[in-house]
Amino acid sequence: MSADSAIETELNREIPAEGAEAASAAALDRAAAEGLVDVAYTVADTPIGGLLLASTERGLVCVSFHDLSGDAALEQIADRVSPRVVELPRKLDAARFELDEFFAGRRRSFEVALDWTLIDGFRRHVLQRLAAEVGYGEVASYGELATVVGKPRAARAVGTAMATNPLPIFVPCHRVVRSGGAIGNYGGGVERKRFLLDLEGASRNH
Amino acid sequence: MKPPLPWRPDLTFSAAAPFYTHMTLPPFQVALESHRDDIWRLLVASVGRDRADDCFQETIIAALRGYPDLAGDSNIRAWMLTIASRKAIDEHRATQRRPEPVGEGPESAFAPDLDGPGQIWERVRDLPGKQRSAVALRFVVDLDYADIAFALDCSPEAARRSVHEGLTKLRQDLPRELIADERR
Numbered sequence: 270m271s272a273d274s275a276i277e278t279e280l281n282r283e284i285p286a287e288g289a290e291a292a293s294a295a296a297l298d299r300a301a302a303e304g305l306v307d308v309a310y311t312v313a314d315t316p317i318g319g320l321l322l323a324s325t326e327r328g329l330v331c332v333s334f335h336d337l338s339g340d341a342a343l344e345q346i347a348d349r350v351s352p353r354v355v356e357l358p359r360k361l362d363a364a365r366f367e368l369d370e371f372f373a374g375r376r377r378s379f380e381v382a383l384d385w386t387l388i389d390g391f392r393r394h395v396l397q398r399l400a401a402e403v404g405y406g407e408v409a410s411y412g413e414l415a416t417v418v419g420k421p422r423a424a425r426a427v428g429t430a431m432a433t434n435p436l437p438i439f440v441p442c443h444r445v446v447r448s449g450g451a452i453g454n455y456g457g458g459v460e461r462k463r464f465l466l467d468l469e470g471a472s473r474n475h
Numbered sequence: 476m477k478p479p480l481p482w483r484p485d486l487t488f489s490a491a492a493p494f495y496t497h498m499t500l501p502p503f504q505v506a507l508e509s510h511r512d513d514i515w516r517l518l519v520a521s522v523g524r525d526r527a528d529d530c531f532q533e534t535i536i537a538a539l540r541g542y543p544d545l546a547g548d549s550n551i552r553a554w555m556l557t558i559a560s561r562k563a564i565d566e567h568r569a570t571q572r573r574p575e576p577v578g579e580g581p582e583s584a585f586a587p588d589l590d591g592p593g594q595i596w597e598r599v600r601d602l603p604g605k606q607r608s609a610v611a612l613r614f615v616v617d618l619d620y621a622d623i624a625f626a627l628d629c630s631p632e633a634a635r636r637s638v639h640e641g642l643t644k645l646r647q648d649l650p651r652e653l654i655a656d657e658r659r
Contacts, residue, residue: 352543
């Protein structure tokens with residue numbers, strides 16, 4: 270074998286990357302300690318599937334059904350909040366703990382701080398009133414919620430607010446149903462909405 | 476200011492989403508997972524396995540720090556590898572400033588074994604700075620000369636020359652070692 274080809278063969282031989290993952294995790298921990306992580310996320314396992322939980326320094330900023338939106342939710346966060354989006358499960362420990370309790374039937378309201386960055390204007394107002402007014406096990410119709418926010422004719426706009434809720438479950442848009450009692454739509458699918466209402470023991474005829 | 480890198484569909488995240496009407500940066504986690512292994516390999520080759528860990532962490536932290544200022548259509552891979560390459564250069568400078576242990580000199584007495592995986596990189600690490608960086612960027616992570624030029628802040632011609640000179644030097648050193656091998 271000539272010297273040239275021996276050298277090139279060696280230079281082209283792939284170097285193992287076995288240490289990269291651990292070094293990566295260590296680097297992200299350091300980066301978080303230095304305040305360089307704007308959004309931390311994890312995917313939590315729940316009885317209704319994987320939930321992507323993302324949080325800023327201010328609080329939980331996005332919850333999404335991982336099987337439906339996948340990484341699109343992270344791309345939206347990168348675009349609208351900050352591209353410094355990093356997987357750091359321990360930053361979501363509190364939210365995950367509350368979710369576990371909720372799904373075990375031991376929690377009726379959430380205490381983690383919420384960051385409303387991803388929604389503003391009328392929609393944010395509607396969602397904030399929903400979170401404050403419609404408690405565990407209760408339901409309200411789109412029209413009733415429209416009345417609560419002082420716009421009784423805005424049932425359709427209320428529906429849009431529910432559809433664009435960036436914090437489902439924590440902001441309980443699953444508690445908003447059709448005025449006739451029909452279950453209505455849900456971003457995570459009607460099956461999940463039914464599961465959540467049953468979990469809460471909401472009286473219903475849907 | 477350096478001119479923006481030519482758009483490289485094979486190297487950018489945007490290739491996965493060609494329908495975007497405006498380019499936005501992917502979540503940092505996505506960029507990190509795409510390029511993490513190559514950054515690691517480049518650093519193992521450039522500074523050795525023992526010192527790669529620190530350089531890698533420095534690279535990731537520097538990348539995260541500068542990430543929001545990056546243009547959406549940037550070549551993220553070349554940008555991250557540039558940071559890694561500069562961290563490796565810093566590490567070599569820091570090592571040179573540290574006093575060398577005198578006497579034994581086991582490293583210099585050791586004739587690298589061409590059959591051992593990765594041994595070639597011990598000899599690359601002894602090359603002059605620019606040649607060392609250029610050879611690593613060319614062979615470990617397959618950057619083209621335009622991207623090597625960007626990383627080393629020189630012209631593509633100079634990048635090509637550095638790779639060539641590095642290879643020549645490696646070749647010149649080889650016969651001596653083959654002779655040394657036969658004497659063993």
